[in-house]
Amino acid sequence: MTQSDKRRSGCPISCSLDLLGDKWSLLVVRDMVFVQKRHFKDFLKSDEKIATNILASRLARLEALGIISKQTDPGSKRQVIYSLTTKGIALIPLLVELVCWGSLHLGAPDADPGEIKKIQNNKQKFIHSLEKKCQHQVQLQN
Amino acid sequence: MTQSDKRRSGCPISCSLDLLGDKWSLLVVRDMVFVQKRHFKDFLKSDEKIATNILASRLARLEALGIISKQTDPGSKRQVIYSLTTKGIALIPLLVELVCWGSLHLGAPDADPGEIKKIQNNKQKFIHSLEKKCQHQVQLQN
DNA sequence: CCGGATCCGTTTCGATACTG
DNA sequence: CAGTATCGAAACGGATCCGG
Numbered sequence: 446m447t448q449s450d451k452r453r454s455g456c457p458i459s460c461s462l463d464l465l466g467d468k469w470s471l472l473v474v475r476d477m478v479f480v481q482k483r484h485f486k487d488f489l490k491s492d493e494k495i496a497t498n499i500l501a502s503r504l505a506r507l508e509a510l511g512i513i514s515k516q517t518d519p520g521s522k523r524q525v526i527y528s529l530t531t532k533g534i535a536l537i538p539l540l541v542e543l544v545c546w547g548s549l550h551l552g553a554p555d556a557d558p559g560e561i562k563k564i565q566n567n568k569q570k571f572i573h574s575l576e577k578k579c580q581h582q583v584q585l586q587n
Numbered sequence: 588m589t590q591s592d593k594r595r596s597g598c599p600i601s602c603s604l605d606l607l608g609d610k611w612s613l614l615v616v617r618d619m620v621f622v623q624k625r626h627f628k629d630f631l632k633s634d635e636k637i638a639t640n641i642l643a644s645r646l647a648r649l650e651a652l653g654i655i656s657k658q659t660d661p662g663s664k665r666q667v668i669y670s671l672t673t674k675g676i677a678l679i680p681l682l683v684e685l686v687c688w689g690s691l692h693l694g695a696p697d698a699d700p701g702e703i704k705k706i707q708n709n710k711q712k713f714i715h716s717l718e719k720k721c722q723h724q725v726q727l728q729n
Numbered sequence: 730c731c732g733g734a735t736c737c738g739t740t741t742c743g744a745t746a747c748t749g
Numbered sequence: 750c751a752g753t754a755t756c757g758a759a760a761c762g763g764a765t766c767c768g769g
Contacts, residue, residue, distance in 0.1 A: 457689025458617045458682070459635060465685065468608030475600045485751050493601060496743050501752055523749095523750060532692045539684040540600070543607065546681055547599025550674045627732050638762045643733055665731055665769060 463510060464536075469495055469503045474512065474533065478540055478575060481582065483526050512536070534579050538572050605652060606678075611637055611645045616654070616675065620682055620717060623724065625668050654678070676721050680714050 464470050472493055476482040488500050495503075504527060507513045512533040518524035529536075541564070548561045564571050606612050614635055618624040630642050637645075646669060649655045654675040660666035671678075683706070690703045706713050 456617075456621075457686045457693060458621075459614070460693040461685060461689040462610050462613065465607055466610030466613055468604045471604065471608055472601070475598075479598075494744095496745085497752065498754085499743060502742095504752095521750090525751065535688055535692055539681065539688055542681040542684050543603060544599045546677055547603040550677055551599060551602040628730095636762090638764095639733065640735085641760090641762065646733095663731090667732060 463506065464512065469499055470507060473503055473507060474536060475540060477513070477529055478537055478579065481578060483528060485525060528583050529579050534576055537575050541568060541572050605648065606654065611641055612649055615645055615649060616678060617682060619655070619671055620679055620721065623720060625670060627667060670725050671721050676718055679717050683710060683714050
């Protein structure tokens with residue numbers, strides 16, 4: 446339906462608007478990639494103050510898009526764990542580019558200039574280490 | 588104000604949400620980068636059917652963010668030309684990553700598999716050629 | 730004609746309260 | 750802890766109008 450409408454519309458960018466065209470979805474993915482958040486409550490704690498209903502709707506959408514997966518914690522029955530799928534992990538290079546752009550062109554206050562240089566100089570290594578972390582998480586659950 | 592609020596909020600990604608968190612802004616930038624659109628009417632013609640008021644608001648925002656610049660066509664007085672600034676051109680690597688991700692993971696129908704491989708294999712060349720095009724445009728105006 | 734601005738019904742968002 | 754329910758506020762978007 447909506448999904449297939451997007452398919453018909455053509456270019457890869459318009460297809461990915463559900464994800465990148467939405468502020469909250471982007472923040473959720475950011476937190477999963479860079480801060481390894483996995484629980485509902487973790488996402489609520491971010492500085493951007495996402496509301497519970499919005500968060501729930503975005504998590505559901507990201508799951509529908511196949512970017513994250515959801516499972517109840519085997520240990521504590523009422524905890525839910527969200528993790529990135531392969532498709533989600535594949536977004537990491539994109540997010541790293543985003544961080545680089547933001548750091549260079551937006552005067553982000555958190556950005557340590559030295560740190561940025563380091564990231565840019567071996568972007569590939571940085572990407573790989575993030576990928577490792579996310580993949581490791583996925584394996585822990587299985 | 589809003590701008591400085593964003594500054595305070597911290598990480599480069601949250602700072603860039605005004606741009607990437609919005610579907611229409613993203614589409615405008617896409618069209619400028621990949622299809623070299625420059626006029627108001629050009630953006631209206633995209634498959635996604637943006638409304639005139641929405642387009643106007645996004646162009647204004649992108650200009651305020653310093654990502655695009657606006658000037659009246661020296662030739663035909665009533666035409667307005669939008670072009671990417673340096674800051675806007677710096678988004679190209681990000682957009683290329685986005686295209687790669689979308690092509691690989693969203694089953695985009697327009698995506699010629701051979702074409703994608705080619706882009707991935709020399710991503711840097713592809714990025715450079717796009718940058719050249721955009722820079723060339725800017726120079727034409729001056 | 731071109732680049733918008735205005736109006737206005739409809740949709741979506743998002744803060745808070747509430748539930749299992 | 751992980752979500753729904755509710756409801757006012759904001760954004761969207763189609764049609765139309767306007768100035769140059």
